[in-house]
Amino acid sequence: MTAHQKILVRKVAAHGFVVCFLILVLVPFVMVISASFRQGDFAPSRLLPDKVSLDHWKFVLGIPYQEVVNPATGETRTIKAGTPPLLWFWNSIKISLISSAGIIFLSSTAAYAFARLRFKFRTSTLGALLILQMFPMVLSLVAYYVILDFTGQHLKWFGLNTQAGLIMVYLGGISNYIWMIKGYFETIPATMEESARIDGASQFQTFVRILLPMSLPIFAVVFILSFISYMSEYPVASVVLQSSDNWTLAVGANSFLYEQEKLWGRFAALAVLSGVPITVVFLLCQRFVIGGLTSGGVKE
């Protein structure tokens, strides 16, 4: 083989790998979109729908539509969702936005303490956080259930089957974000904050006026990550939220997958719908994920 041929083979192999990988990523995505536009609720067998129908989308968006009940007589009935799925959509967005904002607030302040203050048990607490984050939230489901049951007896709006309760549980998942933000803070030289301190800024003013503006990129990343994870979180939400008007999109979507009958079409439409806010949040936050925010402040 000449050198030229070798390069060619290598190119083909590399491109082949990339194409296979792309297919692996894209096919499920296309299948979900196509399932949402396919008539009927069969598990999708072909990539493109054979019969296009907007029924699933109408259902999800709360628009009544006619469904043929008896093909022999042509008898139809009007279908309209009991709880409008759009309500779940708003619930999800609301819960995810509030939780993510709370996450940013809690984890950035905690990360500031870990990165800049010196106190007893700092390293051991950090280590404990690292270990804690290795256990998935699901493992504590029972505990969350009991705790919320208890708080609900005293504060009605803050117990089981309340969104406030779910948000509270979600806010517990900050340990890995603390680590991420702390890592970022530590790349920022402390002299800028010391300058601010000499200039007369309090610790809080230093945090808000000096450190925060330089940390927008990491906050954007944390916001995106936590928003995505809460938009799609199912196990905890399904246990905490019981009545259907409180459900999030993930819980609602799963409710169409009955043991006997899996309504894939509606499920797929909801899945696609949940991608919309994620995309929007991503596009909004992306503008902040830019380098060079700290450049010029210190000589590296």
Add this chain to the structure above:
Amino acid sequence: MSEGSVEIKDLVKTYTDDRGRPTFTAVKNISLHIEDGEFMVLVGPSGCGKSTTLRMVAGLEKITSGTISIGERVVNELEPKDRGIAMVFQNYALYPHMTIFNNMAFGLQLAKKKKDFISDTVGRTSKALGLDHMLERKPHALSGGQRQRVALGRAIVRSPKVFLFDEPLSNLDAKMRVQMRSEISKLHAQLGNTMIYVTHDQVEAMTMGDRICVMRDGLIMQVADPLNLYRQPDNLFVAGFIGSPPMNLLKGKVQRRDGSLFFTEATEKNPLNIPLKGKLEPLASKYIDKDIIFGIRPEHLSDEVKDPAHVPVTSTVEIAEPMGSESLVYLKAGTANLIARIHGEHLFHLGEQVTVQFNLDKVSLFDAATENVIR
């Protein structure tokens, strides 16, 4: 008036870990008085505790023991902003997301000064520093020298009693450094404030300081004005640290022969013998047969006799660095290596035999055991 004087007394700094266990003592009991309006330079090799000392004066680092007073007021427990100080950092430490104007105005804004006052003060200071046409820029759009000037301006607008500088010029290129050096000196002359200036560069220390405090390993080795520090080093460390090229230091013993004292170099083969006459005689007489170190600066080796205090030493030229009006000549005398700074437009050739004259009036003798100068 002494509101800008700084008194450091028995200052100790031991760094601790998170649990408060001591890890490293960076400053081991130093005392230093700085006059109001004085330009004091802290100089020493890297890691000797200069920054730690300065940061304790600034209030950025907790004091382990001892006291620091500024203007006769103990400031140990005061926040930095209440100490009447301003600090310029080596890495500028500007606020990257703020304009130059806001960088300089930040402290005044926090102090809730009037808008007019702020824009007036910042405007005047930036004009004096040649920054007035870039007030709306962010720091990243400035050169290194300009950034350090902004940092200087930020310190000036606070109108502190004491300026603290931590190696402010180390990040600048050589030319900029020389320029900023004279600017800071001019600033000191204009404002008349107390300034404490940390550097590891002895040239900077010598050219800028009213007085210089030489530190090593968390201790003060000597405090003196530049000339005295150069002429009369208290110990071997200062002798070797100050001056470039460094002082020639020869190890040996004092010996008495035929009723006169000699310095005899400590080597096996043909050691250098230098008579210890004049002012050296009474000093050396206490050290007969003891180890001492003989120190002489390069410029006190010359190639012509000027007065009877000179003694000739025969040596061979190893390297010669002609620099126009003077030459640095690296010599070998016996086994000893010597550097001579010889004035005049001589040309020295490798391997050439020259007789250099030691100016005994300028020699320092050190006790080899204590490393202190013999007085």
